[in-house]
Amino acid sequence: MEIISGVERRRQWRAADKLRIVAEAERPGACFVEVARRHEVSRSVLWAWRKQARQGVLVAEPAPMFMPLQVATDPPAPVAQADGTPAVPPAPWSATTCRIEIALPDGTVIRVDEAIGAAALRRVLTALRG
Template structure:
């Protein structure tokens, strides 16, 4: 049989008071790689919504990532061959580049757009 820990509150104050240090310790545990809010909340005996609130108070509100990114059109030295063969090139950030050469099949272009939309969410 598992032992359960019970906290008895004998004072008139019915709510537990968490010090700022305790809140910071719990939020820091929740920010560790691989940690989940629910797991941390259970480990410290607090409701998960309280951990979310403390994280918001201590770390600030999360700003949503922008839906659109800046686009730069650069001259390509292979433009002459690309015009005759067909070329679609999409760059996302500095590391991701998608290039479709040859005749652009509408199904491939549609799949590319769907993948980009799914990845931006």
């Protein structure tokens, strides 16, 4: 008998864990029900993960990578874009606002406020890479 006190919450699984469990269930000779039971996942959830993996919806997150950083006190000069059009001038700098500017090798420049969250910045950078 299991006694649950308090509010029961849904379990949060990382994409890597889901893929590992799906791979285990798809091994030759593996029993789908046993894999689900061993990882305390319902069969329907495991089937959904398997379907997502096959459709390419469930994929491992890319490994974080480091990029070179240069700290500048003066705003950079505008640079012409790769297609020859003039670059958008940088936003005005102020002593009271702190901004982060990220210049990518392809000429793309991202300017964000210092208060941006890591998750939001990661989504922006992922969208640019894709």
